[in-house]
Amino acid sequence: MHDKQVRRRRAVLALLVAVSLILLSAYFGESEGGPLHGVQRGIVAVLSPIQQGASTVLSPVRDVAGFFSSTFHAKNEVAQLSKANQELRFQVAELKGSEIQNEQLSHLVKLDNDIGINSYRPVSAHVIGSDPSLWYDQIEVDAGRDQGVRTNQPVIGDDGLVGLVTDVTSGDSIVTLITDHTIEVTAEVEDGVGDVGVLQPSIGNPNELVLSDLPHDANIVAAQQVVTAGFHSGNLDSLYPPNIPIGVVSSVNPVTLASSGQVQVSPVVDLRHLDVVQILTKPQAGSTRASTVP
């Protein structure tokens, strides 16, 4: 009797492990259009209304918890923001002058650089789900194919770039955040010459990104803004429009910059507390200048 129980227990365990390994191998090996991906998308489509309802019902709980969590960090943030505010005031004064000069020059060369983020046909969406894992940084939003959303469309938050649409069903989408290990963004540092590098997440540290492949002699200092580069090369267009803010250079180690062309970047968007995002459904709107500032 006991032997039978032991055998049954081991058989169940072996069967479950085998099924998991088969699923893992099959999913990892198949393309995005494979049957397992299709089943997954179907399940997401079926469950999204439930998730949407649960998100609405549980939003007061989330808000209360978020309030206490935010208050905890508020004191530190006040000091940091006061310092940043002071620096930004100087930058605004400087940029005002440049803006006037830019407008005058644009009129001269007949270029219209006054088109903002609206030219990318943004679609607003609420966050209805979030991933708790340290390895996958994804959110689920309540806008999908029916609203014109497609895969590989960029997503922005209040202050800047959030991520990329990686999966779409009829009514909702999965957005992979810029802190996910599968995402890389070509980014430009606003250091006067526009040094370009590849922005990658630093796994395990959601508040930091690594901008690598920079020129070794780049003149980059802390607090410089990092924006999307939005390159265009032949038929190849960047997935992200140019000049969407991503973050600010948080620290520069001259030795690391010279040897491996890397600097640390802090994202400007609080990716852990997203409520509403905008999906840019027409990211290739021409050589326009994006701006998240109204």
Added chain:
Amino acid sequence: MSVSPSFVIRVLALGFLAVVIQVAAVSQISIFGVNADLSPLVVMSVGLLAGSITGALMGFGMGLLVDLVLVQTLGVTSLLYIAIGYWSGRLRELRDPAHGLVPLGVGAAATGVAGIGMALIQFLLGVDAPVSLLLVQQILLTVLVNSLIALPVYAVVRRAIGPSLPDDPRRRRRRRYTTGGLSPLQRPSSGLGPVTRAASK
């Protein structure tokens, strides 16, 4: 050990609700910079209450649901949660720990296994991005946060599936051995008969 349909329905509903609440609310609440993760705690609780086979089955099902809902690589979370459910169940079957803080310790261990296991599998599958040492800190913080909520989660799971838990013959045998099959309060009156004052002296 026979399993009633009521037990199956309760366990399925519990797993489904836990994943929905996790994704829709808990994942969006940041404590010490990390999110609590209900799923390994629920799997651990079911294992501790219902044994290794049920724990492993719950781990597989809940892991699969997590992977499906969050559009992750299928099978990864299942693999980890099978281990959590199975070993929690084995702990109950081999040791039958009665201390009230057991779920806290097992919950911390389950979260640690989930965090470290996920890191190992991701490394095996290949990671292109740089990995920060802060990942270790994040895993430890998640273990800490989950330890704080392990007891309430265990209590909720016990309340949810407790009434329909299958009777464990091993536990019944032990009760018979220690108490004669009855509550210790009943034992003197029924087992020994009435005790007179003179006899007790």
